[in-house]
Amino acid sequence: MTDHSTLPLIDAHTHMRAIGSVANQSNVMDACHLTAVNALSMAARGGMNINQNVLVALFKAERPGRVYGFGGLHHEAPAVDPLRPDFAGQLRRLRDLGFDGVKMIEGKPSVYKPLATPLNDPLYDEFYGLLEAWRMPVLLHVGDPAGMWDTVNPPAWAVQRGWVYGDGTYPTLEELYAQVTDVLDRHPSLRLILAHFAFLDGDRDRCAVMFDRWSGLAFDLTPGWGMYGSFSKDPAAWRDFFIRYADRILFGTDNSGGRTPNDPEKVDTGSKRIAAMRRCLELTGEVEGFAGGSRYRGLGLPSDVLAMIYAGNFRRYAGDRPRPVDLPAVLEHCRDLLDLARGAGADEETLTDMTAILQRLERAVQFQGARP
Ligand SMILES: [Zn+2]
Known part of the structure; x- marks a missing residue:
C-alpha cells in the first residue's frame, strides 16, 4: 500500500466563529500537519456576522504563509444608494486587505430567503466580472441535500436546525442551480468552487456535463x-470520475x-474528520467513517x-502562497x-468579540512595526 501521509494537504473549507477560533484552527492545522488552511468568512447582514472578515484577516496575519482567507460580502453595509449594496466595491476592498478569494453562503436556502437576492441578480454583475477578470x-x-425540501418526511437533524425548505417560501434546488448556470454562462471562466460537491453526488453524469461546460468550475x-455514501454505492465508477476530473475536486472539511x-475537542473532531476523509479517498474496500460506526x-x-x-x-485556484494582509488597513476597517x-x-x-479582535489587530500592527 502506498503511503500518502507526506503529501501536502490544504483544507480549502474551514470556518471561524469568534476570536477563540484562531487558536483552535491553528491547533488543528498543526496537529494534522496541514500545509495550509482556507478560512471562509460568512456573509454579514447588519450586525450579524460583522466580525467575520476581520477575524479571518487576523488569523491570516497571525499565521503568515499558512492561512488563506476568502472574504464575505456585507448585505446591509452603508452605501451611497441603500437599495444597491456595492458588492464590486466591497470586493475591491477585500482584495486590497489581502483576501485570497470570496466565500458566498448566499446560495444556502436559509440564508438566501432573508436576503431575497437571486445569485444571478444584476446587483452581482460587476462583482462576478471582477472576480473573473x-x-x-x-x-x-x-x-442543500434534497431531503431538506421534503415536506412529508424531512430528516430530523434538518428539522432541528430549522433547515426545512418545502413550504414554498424557499427557492427550489433547481431554481438555485439555474441561477448558477446563468452566472457561469455569462462568466464562463469564473473560478467557481461549489461547496459540498454541489449536492450533486447523486448524479455523476450531470457533474461531468457541468465540468465539461465550464473550465473554471x-x-x-x-x-x-x-x-x-453516494461514492460508496459505485466506487469503481466514482474512481474513474475522480481520475478524469482530478483537476476539479478540492479537499475541505467544514x-x-x-x-x-x-x-481540545476541536483538535479531536478535526483530526478524526480529516482521517476519515482520507480513508475514503486513499483506501480500497470497506473503510471506517467519521462517527457512529458508519462504513x-x-x-x-x-x-x-x-x-x-x-x-x-487549491493552489492553482488561490495562489501558491496566501496573499499577505495589509494589517494597518485591516485595523482601520x-x-x-x-x-x-x-x-x-x-x-x-x-x-465583545469585535473589541477583542481589534485589540489583537492593534498588537499585531505594533509587532509588525517593531520587526526589523
Ligand atoms: Zn461550510
Missing part, C-alpha cells in the same frame, strides 16, 4: 457525509473554530490524483466595523 476564486454554497469534498480557545467503500485514488485534490488544485456594529444594534457577544 482577476482570476480570483469564489467558493459558493448552493443548495470545481467542487469541494466537504462532508455532509451523504456524498461519501472544521469550525468555535468560541472557546484551545478547546464506506474507499476510492483508492492514485497518488498523483490525491496530490491535486489535497493541494495542487475593524474600527469602522465596530462603529457600524454599535450603530446596527449588534448583540453584546458580537461587540
